[in-house]
Amino acid sequence: MAVASVTGSPFSLAPAERARLLRHVELAAKRARHRGGSPVLAGISVRVDAGVDPSGTVVASRRGDEPWFVMEQPDRGGSVVAALGCAVAIDADGPDRFRTVARRWRTLLAAAAVDPPAGPRGSGPVAVGGFAFADQGGASPHWRGFAPGSMHVPELSLARRGDEVWMSLTALIAGADNPDARVADLAARADELVSRPLPMLDPDPVGGHEVVGAMPPEHYVGAVARAVERIRAGKLAKIVLAREVQVHASQAHQAGGVLGILRDAFPSCFVFCVGRGERTFIAASPELLIRRDGLRAGTLALAGSTRRSADPAVDDHLGEQLLQSTKDRGEQQIVTARILRALRPHSVWVTGAEEPEVVRMANIQHLATPIRAQLAAPVPVVELAGLLHPTPAVGGEPHAVALPMIPELEGLDRGWYAGPVGWTDANEDGEFCVALRSALLDGPVARCYAGVGVVADSDPAAELAETEIKLQALLPVLAL
Template sequence: MERAESGGASGDVVLDAGRLVSRSREVGDVSFQAFLASREPPRLQWASPGGLELAGAGVAAEVTADGPERFDAVRSAAAAAFADVDANGASGKAPRPRFVGGFAFRDDHAPEGSWSGFPAASFVLPEVQLTRTDDGTWVTVNAYGPDADPEAVERALDDAVESVQALPKMRPVGTPPGVRATRRTTPKDAWTTQVADATERIRAGDLEKVVLACALEVDLDGPVDLPDVLERLRRTYPNCYRFLVQPTEDAGFLGAPPERLVKRDGRRVETEALAGSVGRGGTPEADAELAQSLVDSEKIQHEQRLVVDTICEQLAGFGDVTEGEQRVRKLDNIQHLQTPITTELASDVHVLDIVEALHPTPAVGGLPPAAAAATIRDVETFERGWYAAPIGWFDATGDGEFLVAIRSGVAGGDGATLFAGNGIVRDSDPQEEWDEIQLKYRPLLEEFR
């Protein structure tokens, strides 16, 4: 296994010279939950509602970085790994080697406490990768280094395929661990003070919008099984992304976000603005009324406009930007305003360049970005870590897809910490914002009960 790390402000990352040997073979359908359960950490999963699902275990190569140049550092180190590739699946769209991982919300993030094992940026080329698309399922074995041997990789692929084919196509999800107690790290009175602070800054002209977040600590009745939680999320939220990043046995970061940050496929880039939310109604009529309240709300439409305009401005330097028609995105327990945005790239731009330009979007940070970041640092009372940050994959061509890691939490053993946030604008009401945040804990919290 090859590992490259950076430290300090430069973010320089260098992988030792070597070649990447990758072998893939198509297999029958298999339970990704069973695959993850059969493997020891480090392990990961990434799934899009559009059909691509990845799972990985072990490490063929790893890149970590911190500091302001972490996006460039990761891209450069991965380019070195992709410079010499011997892969039987390299020309196909499905089983090709991919680096999978993510970034912390802030570039000065320290991997401490609940976030131990999560640097400011970390991407892994899995030793064993399972890939599923509408066209099939593949097992891939990767090796990287000066001594990477095609024959050894072929033998390892034989073993990996045999073990995967022995797994069940379906695996029971087991019993949730149960929730013994919850504690809000930000009490309601403190939240009210934080919102008042933010709205005062907005009225003073320092801010247009800031997203303030809270954390919910959860004591579980028993140890949590992370593959089981992912499977329950898949069944409950089939139209959302799903992810797991688990560097050690101690804990993993997982969730079911509704929001794509960006997808690059050749010259086409897809993203979206997702801002404003309301619950679901108990009847079709009540549900439609709540959806219409999103559309009619002057506050929410203002918030959505800020997000749309900012994303379009951030993408304008990459090519021609098109804003799609606004719609209501309906999920199991919540609905949002959503505006699709596409870009036709004018040049060959790596997906990480676009990720860097977009993160953090106004939907998870605020506007102006520097003033919003300063407010978040001053006001929030917990460490965001990788919450609300980009998590995804990229390949040798610079294609890739990233989600925004909301509706998420860190879980391990008999405990978890869940995260949720809300956009604060000039006329935000603390009680309404508090109620909305409680809705956003539910997707993950309910899978523990």
């Protein structure tokens, strides 16, 4: 497979690639006319130099408040999907938002004039974005731009796995469009790309960071105590409660620099950024919600956690205590059982590990149960995400009882915190993580979120301390 032309920009289209793009655009315009004027997607995918850093390129090449997206898992073959711009916005709210988004994406793909699938997963036309925790979540002003369900088909995307990097250009073509002009616009966008690594985080020269809770710690302790009372009264088995802690700086937080630090510090996590206008939602999440590759699906039941130690012997001891903890094992089993129940009706078989394992991040250890399924039919990954969300790891059990209690006890708008964030491709494959260890960057204000699972024998003070451990993924970086 030829690498994109290096004439001018390293991302410039070669003459043959530009001619192929023109054919796709012309075909899309013809289909749009035959469809009564409904626009049609057109696009091209080309291989680019393996030395390109997709995330750094997107950060360096963003125009103003242009939408952007990055999702990396460095330890998994260096996999990245990074994107710029928005050819089509697919937004939805309400209880059917996942199915609505999946249906609209399938409709766009059915008429699209694009290259056949090639390159790593996530290359070709993609839709990137995420979903709020609640059906109508993100109504607060600081979540503006992050609809309850919002997937963007980017104008330009870069996908990497191992030593392969591919660039995809996509546009929505109307029947009356001038094909030559649309191709020129897409080619010019590729020419403008700047190949750079992610920027270093430049510490605030005057400091002055202030870290404050959206609610006092006593509010959270009280919320946990009230939840424990309801659980012991038999109203529910588990509920997850979150906190918001804000970092106020003297200058705007630097999303690209924060992303670089998180990528280095948490290589086994899903490190992502979703930029909408002047705001960026950023995270280093340990939790896979769903990954689909054809009829194969995989997920991870993640619940129960403890701190890390610099002493290897103490660290191992803490992990063993976690494995033997009745509270944490019970919490883990609730999550695993729900995921298995949700996938079973759609699968030929679904299986989870007999025993959970300890997974270690830079600052925390978790109990995790990998789960795999062979699907009976190719349910789109977006719909699978809707079937699983919210798992008891971020919601509660039973969820019909727990979900209305969460905003009542927390007193905050979670927005996209604990919602699914990810991407889907032309095969309706893709992956979504759960947006944990996350922060919403809004100029000089960063809103950081972390939560814990509350069960019958939860200790409110200990649960508050666990949120402090989880907040350490982002607070030290944002307070530099």
